[in-house]
Amino acid sequence: MSLWLAGIGVSRGIAIGRVHRVHGADLDIPEYAIEPEELDAEVERFEAALAEARSQLEQIRSQIPASAPAEISAFIDTHLLMMQDTALSDTVANLIREHRCNAEWALKLQQDHLTDVFDQMDDAYLKTRRDDVEHVTARIQRVLLKQERRIDARADRSRHPPVIVADDLTPADIIILHQQGVAAFVTEHGGPLSHSAILARSLRIPAIVGVHDARRMLVDDETLVVDGEAGHILADPAEDALSFYRHRQKRDQRYRRMLGKLKTEPAISADGRKVRLLANVELPDDSKDAAEVGAEGIGLYRTEFLYMNREEMPGEEEQLAAYRRVLRSVDGPVTIRTLDIGADKTLGHGRDHSASSNPALGLRAIRLCLKETDMFRVQLRALLRASAEGDVRIMLPMISNIQELRQTRHLINELMTELRSQGLAFNPALPVGAMIEVPAAALAAPLLARHADFFSLGTNDLIQYTLAMDRVDDEINYLYDPLHPAVLRLIKFTIDAGADAGIPVSMCGEMASDRRYTRLLLGLGLTEFSMHPANILEVKRLVMQSDVSALQRHVEAVLGATDALEYRELLDALDEPAAA
Known part of the structure; x- marks a missing residue:
């Protein structure tokens, strides 16, 4: 008899496989004496x-x-x-x-x-x-x-790929199991904003979390259907149900092939609005993935990889070589974010600043860089020299006041004078922008716009700081709401401040890569999206199908709604034409 269970879908897709229960977290620890x-x-x-x-x-x-x-x-x-x-x-x-x-x-x-x-x-x-x-x-x-998490080597993974059912999984577990050919993940705990959920989406593995007692109710080797979008699993399905989900799988495959044809198409809306679609990358070689899907540049290039897991700080030449590699591999602008260390990201060479009572609110990102100016100067020199060889933009993370922008500008001007005296080339008009990721920055956007050449909305942090919740805390992740009226108003206020000042505004947070929010963001006035390369074509399709003028009128009604029910109904209406 079929068994239907529900959880929280965190990674879209349909998977059909055999149950493989993992009990790795329930380790039986022995105790015995040692001579x-x-x-x-x-x-x-x-x-x-x-x-x-x-x-x-x-x-x-x-x-x-x-x-x-x-x-x-x-x-x-x-x-x-x-x-x-x-x-x-x-x-x-x-x-x-x-x-x-x-x-x-x-x-x-x-x-x-x-x-x-x-x-x-x-x-x-x-x-x-x-x-x-x-x-x-x-x-x-x-x-x-000697109890590693491994799939039975005797399993026929081509005909019966395993679906992992576990209490919870770490990102490390997911990477190991992905290499072993798993079809999907189902866990009893976890949330949509956990590290594991984010990784499952990046790997395009269907995943559902929060399926309580799944290991107790499911049986090893029984057939399991996982619907990662709806958050449903079906155990021991009847033949007609199995046929339905196989049809869904084939439809999804056709959809992916259709998206591939959009690579060379311009991202222009149905009413003629040009939208720029950029990519988020972390390593120099990642820019190849961006080029393969037709990204128009890099909207967020993370530099933390240069600093992590090493004893010595990266030198100027090493950083310059990395920046040159990404510039050579992509057409269009390359927005390079300066070091964003702090909160859950720490340095490994004797500079651990994570002892704050709350690292997410402490010495991190631009605050740390302006304190450790010797370290910051090395990075800025490398960025300035790279600007002589391509369209580089410097992006400053965690800006919360004008003074931080002024201090950085002063430091850049000093370094320009230094490089000029040494005969080293750079772009004297190098754009310097601010990430808007704290409510203070969004509310001060009209003032910040006088000192910044562009803005980039980091919605991951903006949402958690606005709603006073840790986005990876499973206990309160239900509070993480990108559609909260306060969040949308801060986004709109920032976009309007940029337009009034004549500077571009992009978005590089997860909202930009989620198709559920594409039409909403277009209606808010966003014209520059930066996202994981894997999501670019899907967002492009929605842009091409959208009438931006109509969306802007609709979003004005959303923001003007004073009744909670009316507010949600208006938001839901935005999604209707976006169904795949």
Whole structure:
């Protein structure tokens, strides 16, 4: 008899496969005594497992897809840094000797201690860091216990691809299982804004989270249909239901082929409005993916990869070489964001500024760069020199006041004088823009526009700061609402401020890449979108089908609605012509 279950669809697509339940988080940790003469060997066994776990994570990080957001790499980097922390390595070794116990039990004792410490913290942001402790220790435990998450090699994956059913999965788990040919993911916990959900979307793997008791109700090897858009799963489906979903799969494949034909078409709306579609990239070679889908340039080039996981700071020549590579591989402007370290992204070479009571609100991004000016000067020099060889734009993250723009401008002017005296070329009219990701910046947009050459809306942070919630906290992710009236008004206010000042406004957050919001953003006046390369063609199709003038009139009615029901009905009406 068929079984229908519902959860939260976090990655679109239809998958049909066989259930493969994973119980990796429910590890049975043994406890046994170690003889005194064997303690050194037991410590060495733990250190070897720690080294192996680090090696696994480093390999996983190198295999993160180009379309994945920077948060995924930062997630892995955070775990790597935790594995290097003496609070884990040295303390566990000491516990082995002190209690004369096996490495697994000593690691569990330290995990329990660390999670208790986080649980007792008043700060909600830091409380969520206990999950990182559990993920890291679970990976080391699996190495010690020789219980890696792997698919049965005997399974016929071509005819019966596995659908992973688990309590929860980390991004590292997803990358490993993706390499093993899984068809989809179903988890009992998690949310649409978790790192794992973001990665599943980047990999285009259908995924559903929040399916409570899924492992208890599903049976290994039974046929399972996963509808990642609706958030539904169907176990042991009848033949007519199976035929329906197979038809859906073929329709989706035809849709993807149709989108491929739009690569060379201009992004012009039905009423003749030109829209620029740019790509977000993280590594120099990622720009090839952008070129393959017809991106008109790079709207967000993240530079954190140059600084992560290394002992020495990247030098000017190394950075210049990276910027040159991306300039040579893409036509159009390349918007390079200066170092955005802080919150869940940390440096690995002795400069850890994450000790703030709430790193998301502390010393990060432009604040850190203006404090560590020696580091910032190196990056700005490399960017200035790169501007002599292509259409470079500098984008400053986390701007919250005019002084930060003025300080950066002053520093750039100093460096221009320095480069000129050294006979090194640069573009003296190099555009410098501000990311609008905090409400203060959006509300001060008319003032900031006097000192910025362009704006870029970072909606991921703008939404979480406006709504006072951590977007990757599963406990409150239901509060993350891109359609909240306050969020839309801040976006509209920023776009209008840019138009009044005659400077371009783009959007590089997740809203720009989500087809559900394309028509809304066009109606708000956005004419420049930057997104994962994988989403460009789908957004282009919606742009080409849209009457922007009509959308703008409709959105005016949305923003003017004073009744909550009317507000939502007007928003829903925007989606109707966008159905695929």
